[in-house]
Every structure is written in C-alpha cells, then in structure tokens.
Amino acid sequence: xxxxILVPLVVLLPLLGAAVALVLGRHRRAQMAVSASVLAAVxxxxxxxxATVDASGAGVVVQVGGWEPPFGISLxxxxxxxxxxxxxxxxxxxxxxxxxxxxxxDRHRETPxxxxxxxxxxxxxxVFNAFIAGDLFNLYVGFEILLSASYVLLTxxxxxxxxxxGVTYILVSLVSSLxxxxxxxxxxxxxxxxxxxxxxxxxxxxPDSVQLILHLLLLLAxxxxxxxxxxxxxxxDSYPTAPAPVTAVFAGLLTKVGVYAIIxxxxxxxxxxxxSTLLLVIGGLTMLVGILGALTQADIKRLLSFxxxxxxxxxxxxxxxxxxxxxxxxxxxxxxxxxxxxALFLTTGLIERFGGSTSINRxxxxxxxxxxxxxxxxxxxxxxxxxxxxxxFLGKLGLFIAGAEGxxxxxGGPAWLTWTVIAAGAATSLITxxxxxxxxxxxxxxxxxxVEGYDSPLLNSVLEWEGSGDTAVATRxxxxxxxxxxxxxxxITVLLTVFAGPLxxxxxxxxxxxxxxxVYIGLVFPGGVR
Amino acid sequence: xxxSLTLVVLMAVLFGAGITIMLERSLTRxxxxxxxxxxxVNILIFLMSGAPGLAPLLSDGVTADEISDPVxxxxxxxxxxxxxxxxxxxxxxxxxxxxLARLGEKGDLVDDEDDLEEEVEEAEGLIRSSAADDLAIQxxxxxxxxxxxxxxxxxxxxxxx
Numbered sequence: 243x244x245x246x247i248l249v250p251l252v253v254l255l256p257l258l259g260a261a262v263a264l265v266l267g268r269h270r271r272a273q274m275a276v277s278a279s280v281l282a283a284v285x286x287x288x289x290x291x292x293a294t295v296d297a298s299g300a301g302v303v304v305q306v307g308g309w310e311p312p313f314g315i316s317l318x319x320x321x322x323x324x325x326x327x328x329x330x331x332x333x334x335x336x337x338x339x340x341x342x343x344x345x346x347x348d349r350h351r352e353t354p355x356x357x358x359x360x361x362x363x364x365x366x367x368x369v370f371n372a373f374i375a376g377d378l379f380n381l382y383v384g385f386e387i388l389l390s391a392s393y394v395l396l397t398x399x400x401x402x403x404x405x406x407x408g409v410t411y412i413l414v415s416l417v418s419s420l421x422x423x424x425x426x427x428x429x430x431x432x433x434x435x436x437x438x439x440x441x442x443x444x445x446x447x448x449p450d451s452v453q454l455i456l457h458l459l460l461l462l463a464x465x466x467x468x469x470x471x472x473x474x475x476x477x478x479d480s481y482p483t484a485p486a487p488v489t490a491v492f493a494g495l496l497t498k499v500g501v502y503a504i505i506x507x508x509x510x511x512x513x514x515x516x517x518s519t520l521l522l523v524i525g526g527l528t529m530l531v532g533i534l535g536a537l538t539q540a541d542i543k544r545l546l547s548f549x550x551x552x553x554x555x556x557x558x559x560x561x562x563x564x565x566x567x568x569x570x571x572x573x574x575x576x577x578x579x580x581x582x583x584x585a586l587f588l589t590t591g592l593i594e595r596f597g598g599s600t601s602i603n604r605x606x607x608x609x610x611x612x613x614x615x616x617x618x619x620x621x622x623x624x625x626x627x628x629x630x631x632x633x634x635f636l637g638k639l640g641l642f643i644a645g646a647e648g649x650x651x652x653x654g655g656p657a658w659l660t661w662t663v664i665a666a667g668a669a670t671s672l673i674t675x676x677x678x679x680x681x682x683x684x685x686x687x688x689x690x691x692x693v694e695g696y697d698s699p700l701l702n703s704v705l706e707w708e709g710s711g712d713t714a715v716a717t718r719x720x721x722x723x724x725x726x727x728x729x730x731x732x733x734i735t736v737l738l739t740v741f742a743g744p745l746x747x748x749x750x751x752x753x754x755x756x757x758x759x760x761v762y763i764g765l766v767f768p769g770g771v772r
Numbered sequence: 773x774x775x776s777l778t779l780v781v782l783m784a785v786l787f788g789a790g791i792t793i794m795l796e797r798s799l800t801r802x803x804x805x806x807x808x809x810x811x812x813v814n815i816l817i818f819l820m821s822g823a824p825g826l827a828p829l830l831s832d833g834v835t836a837d838e839i840s841d842p843v844x845x846x847x848x849x850x851x852x853x854x855x856x857x858x859x860x861x862x863x864x865x866x867x868x869x870x871x872l873a874r875l876g877e878k879g880d881l882v883d884d885e886d887d888l889e890e891e892v893e894e895a896e897g898l899i900r901s902s903a904a905d906d907l908a909i910q911x912x913x914x915x916x917x918x919x920x921x922x923x924x925x926x927x928x929x930x931x932x933x
C-alpha cells in the first residue's frame with residue numbers, strides 16, 4: 243500500500259469525525275465512540291507513517307489534488323512531522339478518554355458533549371494539519387483551525403471567569419495570527435511563493451537585512467503561540483480556568499505546535515539568516531522568568547502553567563544552538579515535555595476532584611487518602627524537575643552536552659552566553675523541583691488536621707489566586723478510566739526513559755535531516771527547485 | 773514590483789485606525805479594530821501580488837506575464853472566511869460578557885438548559901425592567917466599557933442618554 247494515501251487522512255478523519263459528532267449531538271454514546279475511534283485511527287496511521295518514514299529514510303509527500311509544487315498544496319511527513327503526529331495523537335486520545343469519563347461521572351457539567359466532541363476533534367485536525375503543512379499558508383490555516391477550536395474549548399460553559407480568561411487568550415491569539423498573516427504576505431511579496439521548500443532556496447537569495455526582518459516577524463508570530471518570554475504573559479492567566487482535560491491538552495500540545503513551527507523556521511525556511519544569539523538569550527530568560535513566577539503560586543494549575551512557560555525555554559535553547567545534537571535533544575525534550583506536562587495536568591484534575599481544591603494552602607493528607615494519586619503526581623514531578631534517571635534529566639543532559647560541545651566553537655553566539663544559559667537551565671531545573679516537591683509535601687505529606695493555622699517558611703511567598711477557591715465537593719468519586727488514562731500517561735513518561743536509547747537515536751536521525759535543508763527540499767522537489 | 777498608491781494609503785489608514793481602536797478597553801471596539809486590521813492585512817497580501825493584469829486564465833494567446841497572480845487572491849479569500857468565523861465567535865463572546873456584566877454573579881448561575889427555563893425568564897425580566905430597549909445599544913457599550921466589573925443593576929436615572 244502506498245503510504246501517501248494515509249497522509250491526508252490524518253486531517254480528514256478528525257474533520258469528518260467532527261461533522262458526524264455534531265450530527266450525533268443527542269446520542270452521547272455514539273458520539274464518544276466516533277471521536278475515540280477517529281483519534282485511535284489517527285494514532286495508528288501516525289505510527290505506520292513514522293515506521294515507514296524512518297525505515298525508508300525519506301519522507302512521504304502528497305501533492306493535494308495532483309497539482310505540482312509550488313502551485314499546489316504540499317503535505318509533507320518527514321521524521322519530525324511523523325514523531326509530532328504520533329505523540330500528539332496518543333496524548334489527544336488519552337485526554338479524550340479522560341474527559342469522557344469525567345463527563346459521564348459529572349453528568350457533563352464541565353464538558354458538554356454536544357459541543358465538546360466536535361470542537362475537540364477540530365482542534366486535533368488543526369494540530370495535525372499544522373504538523374504536515376508543507377506550505378506556509380497551509381500552516382497558517384492549521385493554526386487558525388486549532389485556535390478557533392481552542393477558543394470554544396477555553397470558554398466552554400461561558401462562566402464569568404472563563405469568559406474573562408478567554409478574552410485575554412483570544413485577543414492575544416488574534417494579534418499573533420495577524421502578525422503571521424502579515425509575515426506571509428511580506429514573504430510572498432519578497433519571494434513569490436509560500437511553499438516552505440521553495441522558500442528555503444529563495445529566501446537565501448534575498449539581502450541579509452530583508453531576511454532578518456522577515457525572520458523576526460515570523461518568529462514574533464510563533465513566539466506568541468509558543469509562549470516564549472516576553473510573549474508568554476497571556477498563558478498563566480488563561481489556561482488554568484479551563485476544564486482540567488482541556489488545560490491538559492492545551493498545555494501539552496498547543497505551545498509545542500508553536501515550537502514545531504519555530505524549528506521549521508530556523509532549520510528549513512531561514513537556513514542562512516542566523517538569530518541564534520537572540521534565541522539563546524530568549525531561551526535563558528524564558529526559563530528563569532517562568533520558573534520564578536511558578537515559585538509564588540499557591541494554585542497548582544497556575545504553578546504548572548508557569549513551569550510550562552519556563553520549560554519552553556529549554557527547547558528554544560536547543561533550537562538556538564542550531565547543532566545536530568542540540569536539535570536532537572530538543573526533539574527528545576519536546577516529546578518528553580508533551581507527555582509529562584499533560585500527565586501532570588491530568589493528575590491535577592484528579593487532585594481537584596479528590597481534594598476539592600487546587601490550592602497548596604488547603605490541600606492536605608492526600609498521601610494517606612490515596613497513595614496511587616501521590617505516586618501519579620510524584621513521578622512526573624521528579625521527571626519534570628530533571629531527576630535522574632527520568633527522561634527530563636536525559637533531555638536536559640542532552641541539551642547541556644550540546645551546549646557544552648558547541649560553546650568552544652561559539653556556535654550560536656559567544657561561548658560565555660552558552661555557558662550562562664546552561665547555568666540558567668540547571669538553576670531552573672532545581673527551582674522546578676523545589677516548587678513541585680513543596681506542593682507534594684503540603685498536599686500529600688501534611689496531615690489533614692494541620693491545615694488550620696499552618697505556618698511554614700515554605701508558604702510565606704505563595705500568593706493565593708482568586709480562581710483557586712474550593713472548586714468541588716471533595717468526596718466526588720473518581721471514575722476508574724480517568725485513573726487508568728493518567729496512569730497510562732505516567733507510564734509513557736517512564737517508557738520514554740526506558741527506551742531513551744532508541745528514541746534518542748531516532749531524534750538524532752531526525753535532527754540530521756533538519757540540519758541539512760536540502761533533505762526537506764529534495765522531498766518536495768525530487769527533481770530540484772526551478 | 774509596482775503597487776497602487778491608493779491601496780498603500782488605504783492599508784496604512786486601516787492599520788492606523790484599527791490598531792488605535794484595538795487599544796480601547798471596550799470589547800466591541802476591540803472587535804471593530806480587529807476587523808479593520810484584518811482588512812489592512814488582506815490589502816497587504818493583495819499589494820504583494822504585484823502589478824494588476826488580466827484574469828488569471830491562460831487562453832487565447834494570453835501569456836503568463838499579462839495575468840494577475842492568482843495565489844494571493846486565494847490567500848485573501850481564505851483569510852476573509854477565517855475572519856468571518858472569528859467575528860461571529862467574538863460577537864457571541866461579547867454578548868455573553870455583556871450578559872454577565874448586567875447580571876453579575878447571577879449571570880453565572882443562569883444556564884441555557886431546559887430545566888432552568890424559569891431562571892432564564894426571571895433573568896430576562898430583570899434585564900427588561902432595568903433597560904429600556906432604546907438604551908440597549910448605549911448600555912452594551914457602557915457594560916463592555918466596564919469590562920467585567922460585576923456591577924449591580926444600575927437604576928435607570930444613572931444611565932446616560
């Protein structure tokens with residue numbers, strides 16, 4: 243079978259599934275079956291694509307409608323796209339099952355199915371479309387699809403708090419989309435094409451100053467989406483108010499789509515123009531500013547949102563190094579971070595149901611009440627904090643080694659800068675560990691009767707957030723599928739460690755493709771670019 | 773590349789006006805600003821297509837040099853459709869936030885579910901009694917001006933004509 247048939251299905255299936263789910267609005271069971279099977283099918287297709295692409299060493303390219311590039315729309319699945327497709331399909335499927343079982347238990351108060359399922363599938367279609375887009379404008383369309391769906395998911399239920407948070411998120415996203423569209427217009431004006439492979443060749447022929455302007459404009463648009471400091475202010479204000487499963491998938495995936503776009507920008511589109519120094523500085527600042535924000539948060543959802551921003555910095559650091567090892571470590575880190583961040587947010591959803599709050603000041607005694615929950619939080623927390631032997635440690639180690647190797651040759655900026663960012667990364671890792679274990683200590687280890695009048699230097703600096711009141715009745719039952727899904731995701735984060743060797747090899751092969759733009763160009767234009 | 777000066781001026785004016793209005797606090801004005809900037813970007817794409825020419829159909833001895841570039845036109849059409857969808861969503865969002873601003877805490881409790889029909893009616897009555905129809909538009913702007921301050925219902929005499 244020709245694997246090219248599978249590529250459009252990745253976008254087509256979720257879109258068709260969304261339509262069917264909308265029609266089936268009144269039949270909840272049928273709707274759930276449709277969405278779950280669609281996402282499972284995409285996961286299988288992505289796995290097949292990844293196996294094919296990795297085995298053959300070449301990518302799978304589809305020219306939609308048979309129009310030859312650069313006139314038609316190219317869909318490109320190379321190793322990077324296939325990895326991103328597979329991991330996001332798995333995470334999306336897991337979170338869907340979690341959301342469905344939560345919805346069944348709550349009589350759909352948090353996630354009303356008739357809207358939730360179609361919006362969720364359209365979000366998936368947008369994410370997948372962004373990953374396989376071989377065309378800058380198609381990438382824009384992918385972004386818009388996922389953003390429009392995310393607006394609906396974020397304001398689900400339309401409560402005052404969510405509308406408030408949604409307005410910030412929507413306005414910021416709109417502005418970033420306008421930047422992106424303007425960048426496409428200017429790039430088209432300068433080169434006469436939007437095909438990424440052709441852009442790679444044509445942009446290199448432009449004067450340096452023009453390249454730099456276009457490059458920065460594009461980075462600005464993607465930087466807002468990836469929540470890179472100083473464009474990250476919107477994220478901790480908008481993500482935590484959404485329903486737990488929605489926050490989990492937003493935190494895990496949406497920012498990574500931005501990171502993916504930045505990887506493409508840096509490697510293929512702007513192969514000549516070099517902003518590595520800028521990326522290193524921004525990466526270091528994103529890590530530090532993000533994690534310092536996390537330190538003062540009493541609410542676990544907000545705390546995790548700040549760590550999310552902070553850890554985007556590691557990926558930007560790896561991209562900024564622009565070496566093969568740096569990119570390989572970045573790709574491994576992206577996969578690690580998608581799973582671990584989603585797992586943490588899902589566990590937080592369980593904590594919220596079980597403990598009735600998400601505030602560090604009010605939660606206590608959960609270790610005795612539910613040892614399983616304690617383990618489910620503890621493993622990803624250590625993982626995110628970078629404790630050996632977990633994947634978070636391996637990813638960070640890879641990035642630091644890449645930085646240390648690159649530093650003497652002053653790859654991506656002066657050597658002292660690389661060393662400074664490595665130091666910032668190590669500090670961020672430790673502070674992450676501090677913030678998360680502090681929460682674990684208070685919520686899990688502390689006895690229930692110690693909450694009243696509890697005084698500790700650990701809690702002096704935390705600020706209560708208005709949204710973190712008692713969110714739920716503490717004794718609500720936790721449906722088994724929710725625990726199973728969370729456990730499965732935590733297991734995947736552990737498996738990333740166990741199979742780190744083969745996975746890092748795969749990331750290495752992916753990075754080798756990326757550092758040489760002619761690989762990507764050769765995929766889309768087998769006969770060479772005219 | 774040649775470009776029409778009129779379009780450049782129009783684009784600049786739309787950008788300027790749009791960005792200025794987007795900086796306002798009222799959501800309705802932000803939406804209007806977004807529409808203006810969105811159209812300015814569309815004109816920018818259009819400008820980038822180069823000199824205008826014949827319809828992009830290669831027939832009857834028309835050479836490729838004489839026709840307009842069709843790709844930016846496809847971009848603009850797509851962007852217009854996307855903007856339309858987002859505008860519809862924004863209007864719903866603005867209406868919802870106006871509703872919440874009018875009703876305050878109570879707005880959160882009112883649901884669209886059938887079993888809450890009575891509450892909805894009660895809430896609608898509340899709105900009707902406190903706002904004359906001809907003042908509705910003015911109130912909409914006032915309410916969104918106050919962003920989401922959950923203000924209690926103001927007596928009628930405080931509403932500016």
